[in-house]
Each structure stands twice: as structure tokens, then as C-alpha cells.
Amino acid sequence: MTDSNIDPSAAPTRPRERDLPADRAFVCDDCGARWYYDRRRCPDCGRSSTDAATVRLETGTVVATTTVETTPPDVRAPNHLALVRFDGVQVTAQAADGDLSPGDTVRFDGSHRLRESRERTDPRLLAVDDD
Amino acid sequence: MLLTIRTGMPTDVRVSGVGMTPFESDSRGSLVDLAATAAERAIADAGIDPSDVDALHFGNALAEALDESAGLANALAAALGLDGASADRIENTSATGASAFHRGVETLESGVESGDVEGGEDDTVLVVGAERMSAGDTRDVTEAISRLVHRREYAQGITLPSFGGLAAGAYLDRHDAPREALAAVAAKNHANAVDNPVAQLRKPIDVADALDSPVVAAPLRLYDCCPMSDGAAAVVLTRSDSASRSDPRVAGIASATGTHAVAERPDPLAIDSVSAAGERVFDRAGIDPDDVDVACIHDAFTVLELIELEELGFYETGTAWEATLDGETALDGDLPVNPGGGLKARGHPLGATGLSQIVELVWQLRGDLSEARRVAGAETGFAINVAGFGNNSVCTVLRA
Numbered sequence: 390m391t392d393s394n395i396d397p398s399a400a401p402t403r404p405r406e407r408d409l410p411a412d413r414a415f416v417c418d419d420c421g422a423r424w425y426y427d428r429r430r431c432p433d434c435g436r437s438s439t440d441a442a443t444v445r446l447e448t449g450t451v452v453a454t455t456t457v458e459t460t461p462p463d464v465r466a467p468n469h470l471a472l473v474r475f476d477g478v479q480v481t482a483q484a485a486d487g488d489l490s491p492g493d494t495v496r497f498d499g500s501h502r503l504r505e506s507r508e509r510t511d512p513r514l515l516a517v518d519d520d
Numbered sequence: 521m522l523l524t525i526r527t528g529m530p531t532d533v534r535v536s537g538v539g540m541t542p543f544e545s546d547s548r549g550s551l552v553d554l555a556a557t558a559a560e561r562a563i564a565d566a567g568i569d570p571s572d573v574d575a576l577h578f579g580n581a582l583a584e585a586l587d588e589s590a591g592l593a594n595a596l597a598a599a600l601g602l603d604g605a606s607a608d609r610i611e612n613t614s615a616t617g618a619s620a621f622h623r624g625v626e627t628l629e630s631g632v633e634s635g636d637v638e639g640g641e642d643d644t645v646l647v648v649g650a651e652r653m654s655a656g657d658t659r660d661v662t663e664a665i666s667r668l669v670h671r672r673e674y675a676q677g678i679t680l681p682s683f684g685g686l687a688a689g690a691y692l693d694r695h696d697a698p699r700e701a702l703a704a705v706a707a708k709n710h711a712n713a714v715d716n717p718v719a720q721l722r723k724p725i726d727v728a729d730a731l732d733s734p735v736v737a738a739p740l741r742l743y744d745c746c747p748m749s750d751g752a753a754a755v756v757l758t759r760s761d762s763a764s765r766s767d768p769r770v771a772g773i774a775s776a777t778g779t780h781a782v783a784e785r786p787d788p789l790a791i792d793s794v795s796a797a798g799e800r801v802f803d804r805a806g807i808d809p810d811d812v813d814v815a816c817i818h819d820a821f822t823v824l825e826l827i828e829l830e831e832l833g834f835y836e837t838g839t840a841w842e843a844t845l846d847g848e849t850a851l852d853g854d855l856p857v858n859p860g861g862g863l864k865a866r867g868h869p870l871g872a873t874g875l876s877q878i879v880e881l882v883w884q885l886r887g888d889l890s891e892a893r894r895v896a897g898a899e900t901g902f903a904i905n906v907a908g909f910g911n912n913s914v915c916t917v918l919r920a
Contacts, residue, residue, distance in 0.1 A: 411676060426672055426781035453693075453788055455685030457677070457737040461666035462659045464677040472686050472783055481686070481783040482676050487738075491693060503677050511676070 411482045411511040412497035413443040414475070423477035448517055449475035451493040454484070463504040471495065471514050484514040533628045534767040535918065536644075536758040537566025538879040543720040543751035543867030546654040551580065551588050555650035556599045558752035558872070562646065563600075566756035570600050572644045573756075575627050576607040579620030579649035581870035585664035586656035596648060605646075613668050614820065617649035617753065617874025618775075618905030618914035624757050625773050643759050649876075650752035651869035661748060668908050670781040681745060683782050683909040684821035685737025690788050691823050692739065694838070699739060701841035703730035705822035706743045706864055708850055713861025715892040718876075720749050720867030744822040749867030753875035755882070768885045768901070772805030772917040778910050791831055791910035798832040798904070801915035809833040812917075813898040814884050815855060816877035818906040819862040825849075828904055829857065832915075856895045859884060874905030874914060885920040 414425045415438060422433035429438055450473065457468040469484040473495055483503065489495065497512035539561020541547070541554055549557075555578065563570055578593040589595075593607040612619035624647035631643065653661050666679045688702060707727050713719035730743035758767070778793030779785055785792065802808060809832060819825040826840040834855060835843055843849060849857035860866050860880040863873060881901035883889050901918040 409672075426670055426779075426784055453686040453690040455682060455689055455737045455740075456735075457679065457682050457685065458734070459681065459736045460677055461679055462663050468677045468682070470676070470678060470682055470686065472690075472788055479783045479786070481673060481678055481682075481781075491690070503675075509675070 409443060411480075412446050414446055414478045415441045416444045417441060425478040425480050446475045446478070446480070446497060448494050448496045449473040449480070451489050451491050451495055452479070453491060454487075454489050456487045463506050465503060465505070468503070473514060482514055483511065489514065489516060531625055531629055531770045531773070532759060533625050533757050533770040534759075535755050535770065535878065535882050536764065536767045537562045537564070537568070537756035538754070538882045539563075539565050540718055540753035540872070540876055540879050541751050542718045543749045543869060543872070543876070545720065545747065545749065547652060547750035551583060551650055551652045551655065552592065552595045552599055554652060554750065554752040555592075555596050555648045555754070558650065558754040559596070559600055559646060559648045562754035562756050566758070568644060568756065570602055573602050573605050573646045574643055575624070575645045576602055576605050577610055577620045577623045577627070577645070577647045578607065579610045579616040579647070579871040579875065581611055581613055581616045581651060582653065582661070582664055586652070586660060588652070588655055602646070612912055612914075613907040614818070614868070614870050615874055615905040615907035615912055615914050616871040617876065618903070618916065619874070620647050620649055620871075621755065621875055621878055621916065622773050622775055622914055623647070624755070625770050628757055628759055645757040646754065647757065647875065648752065648754040649872040649874060651871040652750045653748040653869060654750050658748075673781060680909055681737040681740060681821065684745070684823060685740045687788055687827065688740050688744070688821070688823040689738070691826060691841075694789065695841060697841040699731065700727050701826070701845055702739070702744055702822040703727040704844050705819065705825050706730045708844065709819060709858050709862040709864040712851055712859050713865035715890065716860050716866060719861040719865055720747055720751075721861070721865040740821055740823070746820045746863040746868040749869040751867055751869040751872045751876070753872045753879050755875060755878055766886065768882050768918045768920055770916065771807070771900075771919045772801040772803075773915070774800035774804060775912065775914045776800065777912045780908070780911055782909050789827055791827060791913070793910050793913040794828050794831040794904065794906065797913040797915040801917055802833075805917040805919075807900065807917065812855065812900050812902040814859060814881065814895040814901050815857050816860070816880055816901070816903040817857050817862065818904050819858060819864050820868060820906070822864065824906070825857065825862070828906070832904065851895065859893065859895055874903070877903040877905060878916065878918070881918045885918060
């Protein structure tokens with residue numbers, strides 16, 4: 390039996406992923422694998438995620454898009470969304486506008502509020518101009 | 521995978537009675553009243569007495585979120601006079617009804633719930649699913665449903681219709697399918713509901729109506745989405761030793777989970793929980809998709825009917841839309857899909873939906889329905905009920 394089984398003070402304090410901004414993914418200290426949606430262990434090597442670091446996502450490629458007109462209470466409408474493939478993770482997140490298409494290159498940008506009643510802000514997906 | 525998959529082992533459980541309430545936008549009476557009405561109809565249909573029931577499984581998804589009380593299974597057992605029966609509540613979001621049904625089948629297969637000392641021959645299980653989504657105002661219900669997604673998705677304002685929109689856009693784009701293909705699913709399912717007295721939306725619509733309805737999550741429009749509903753459905757399950765030979769048999773039932781966060785699926789059009797549950801159920805029932813005569817598919821959004829038909833092996837990837845436009849999935853087609861109107865038009869009271877699919881299949885397999893509603897000569901029925909946007913799928917095969 391390990392200490393954490395019996396000692397409440399040894400309970401792990403995991404990163405609070407709900408508080409992480411949209412542009413950050415977790416990265417495994419041991420093997421470097423990335424994940425975005427919470428898990429207790431690295432999906433590749435199984436190391437505990439308790440002290441996993443986070444990394445800022447750079448540019449990604451749009452897989453699919455939608456513009457939601459009927460949003461839940463408190464959420465601004467329209468809510469432009471895109472499913473985007475980044476290095477090692479795939480993410481659904483807000484986009485700055487409804488102009489994205491599959492195949493576009495995007496990055497996270499700015500600081501925007503989604504729900505009127507909450508302070509939380511997130512960066513949104515923005516097209517990167519291809520030169 | 522740490523899974524024990526039983527192969528080639530159809531169950532000996534039969535559905536000996538079914539009943540449901542009409543699905544509607546705003547029912548009168550309490551949640552337990554609604555459930556009890558469906559339960560009494562199933563008990564009467566089975567020709568048993570409430571005291572014969574050994575176990576009750578009650579499916580309900582949103583009671584607490586909508587400020588109704590917990591302890592629902594006990595309240596229902598008392599209302600029905602099932603004193604002494606074992607009872608519990610099952611919750612699996614949109615697939616709550618099918619999960620309750622799955623539990624009921626397992627209860628009978630395990631044989632441990634018999635109320636009589638003699639053993640398993642007379643085991644009887646009642647499974648009831650009910651939801652009263654009108655219990656909260658639309659804002660509360662929408663908020664409760666929006667919290668079914670992963671919390672990091674919730675933080676982005678993502679909802680189940682958002683996933684429907686992303687998948688629909690990807691489907692049309694990848695398969696070069698016309699927008700009309702989605703509208704055709706809605707028009708078909710509305711047409712099937714017109715003559716179904718328990719359906720919520722019995723209004724025929726055509727493809728043009730669907731294409732004109734307001735955008736919900738582009739390219740999905742209002743008529744691509746199921747309504748919010750009140751309703752209840754119930755079944756009585758019995759071991760085949762005591763059941764009538766004309767009672768449809770549960771040839772197979774299987775569940776599977778998938779990723780919670782939809783973005784973690786490498787392909788947004790591949791829903792692993794659907795394909796895994798489908799493979800398992802066909803394996804257990806010892807049949808192929810080709811053997812199915814009638815199917816109830818979880819069409820919370822029109823695009824889901826197309827994707828699930830492909831993931832389950834009824835159609836090759838990228839071809840279900842053409843089959844739909846060609847009428848293959850209509851009531852008189854090669855594979856009638858959602859003959860009762862589906863979630864789209866029969867309605868989607870979360871806890872009742874999966875059981876209403878079973879009720880529909882039993883009516884079809886027993887030949888209870890009018891000619892306008894009947895799939896001629898149906899002997900094998902299939903149902904899939906899906907939680908969230910593919911977080912957890914439950915598949916059932918019934919045989920006449």
C-alpha cells in the first residue's frame with residue numbers, strides 16, 4: 390500500500406483542466422506525449438498525470454466547422470466552433486468567425502468572454518494567412 | 521481490452537408485454553404517474569399481476585437536474601404495488617432506456633432476483649423508462665443537457681447539437697452528399713410518425729420544409745433535431761420457460777463506451793461505441809446486419825441516422841445518404857428504419873427513448889400494427905440507443 394492510500398494529505402492535486410485556457414494541452418514529463426482532455430495517466434506511457442506540465446498549442450489544421458445559432462443559456466450566439474488537429478492532440482474550440490473551412494491553418498489568438506455571467510476568457514481560433 | 525465477450529450466446533429472455541404513454545411536449549401528472557401508466561399497460565399486455573414482478577429497473581436521466589426528487593424506483597414500486605420486489609434506478613443520459621433494458625435482461629440471465637424459492641422459471645422483470653422534460657423551463661433543460669458533454673467542451677459552449685453540426689458538415693463534405701440527404705431523413709421519419717398514435721410530431725414535412733427551418737448548428741436546422749419530450753415506455757421480461765412462444769426473444773444485447781470528449785476521436789465520423797456495441801450484439805445474436813428486417817436507429821440528429829447505419833454495417837461508409845434518397849430506409853424499403861418516427865418525430869424523453877424503440881420492435885414483430893404502420897413479415901428487429909454524442913451505445917436484437 391502506498392502512502393496516498395491512507396494519508397489524505399498525500400492525495401494528488403491534479404491540474405484543474407477546467408481552468409486551463411483553451412490553447413493549452415497537457416504534456417507527459419517522461420515521454421512527451423500530449424493530451425487535451427483530462428486523464429489520470431499519460432495515454433502513451435501510463436505515467437501519472439498528477440504533475441503533468443502544460444504546453445501552448447501552436448498552429449493546427451481545421452478538420453470540421455459549425456456555427457451554432459441556438460446556444461445554451463448565457464452563451465453568446467452565434468458560437469463559431471472548429472474541430473482542429475494540432476501536434477499530438479485534436480481539439481474542439483471557439484473560432485473568431487464563421488469563415489474557417491476544413492484544411493485551413495489556424496492558431497489561438499486574443500482573449501474573449503463566452504458566458505455573460507462568468508469572468509473566464511479564452512483565446513479563439515483564427516486563420517493564419519498562408520503566404 | 522479487459523472485456524469478456526460472450527460469443528454466440530443468444531439469451532433466453534422474452535419480452536412478454538409492452539406499454540407506453542404518448543410522447544408529447546407537455547404532459548400532465550408527475551414523473552412517477554407517467555412511468556406508472558406505461559408500466560400498467562405493459563403489465564396488462566403481459567397478462568400478469570403486479571405481484572408477479574420480481575425486479576423493477578427504472579430508467580430516468582434528468583430528475584435531479586429538473587428538481588424532481590431522487591428515490592424514483594422506490595416511489596414507482598410503491599405506486600404499482602410491487603412490495604417485496606427488488607428495485608433500482610438506471611441512468612445513462614440519452615441511452616438510459618436501453619441501459620435499463622440491458623440491466624433487466626442481465627437480471628433474468630443471472631437468475632438471482634427470483635422472488636420465489638423454487639428458482640428461476642417464473643422470474644419476471646419490469647423495466648420502465650420515463651422523462652418529464654417539461655418539468656423544468658427550457659433554459660434549465662438546455663443547461664442540464666449542455667452539461668452532458670466533457671467539461672472542457674462545456675467551457676467552450678459546446679453542446680450536443682454542436683457535435684451534430686460538426687459531424688454533418690464533415691459527412692456532407694467528405695462524401696460529397698447534398699444537403700437534401702439530411703432533410704430526407706427528417707421527412708421519412710416524420711412520414712412514419714403520422715400514423716403512430718404515440719408519436720409527438722405527427723405532422724408530415726417535405727424536404728423543402730426541412731431546408732427552410734431555422735439553423736441550429738450549421739448545416740443542421742431545426743427539423744434535423746429531435747424535440748424535447750415527456751413520455752414513458754415499459755416492458756415486461758420473462759424467461760422463455762414461462763413465456764409464450766409468440767413473445768419476441770432478446771436474441772442479443774450489448775453496450776460499449778467510447779471517448780467522452782468527441783475531439784479525441786481520430787475521425788469525427790467514426791463513433792467507436794456504435795461499431796463496438798454493434799459488432800458485439802450481432803456476434804451474440806449470431807446474425808449479420810443483412811438479417812435485420814426493421815431497425816430503430818438513434819436519430820437525435822438526422823446525420824446520426826446515416827453515420828450509425830454505416831458504423832453498424834448496414835451500409836458501406838459514405839453510402840447511407842444515397843440509400844436514404846433512394847427510399848431504401850422507408851417503410852416499404854429494403855431496410856425500414858425508424859418505422860415509428862424515430863427520436864426525430866416520435867420524440868426523445870431521454871429515459872424512455874430506448875424502451876420506446878423496444879416497444880416499437882415488439883409491435884412490429886408481433887404484427888400488432890395497422891397496415892399503414894407495419895413492416896411486412898418482420899422477424900428480426902434491431903435497436904441502437906446512444907448516450908451523449910456516442911459516449912455510450914446500447915444495441916439490441918429481437919427475434920419473433
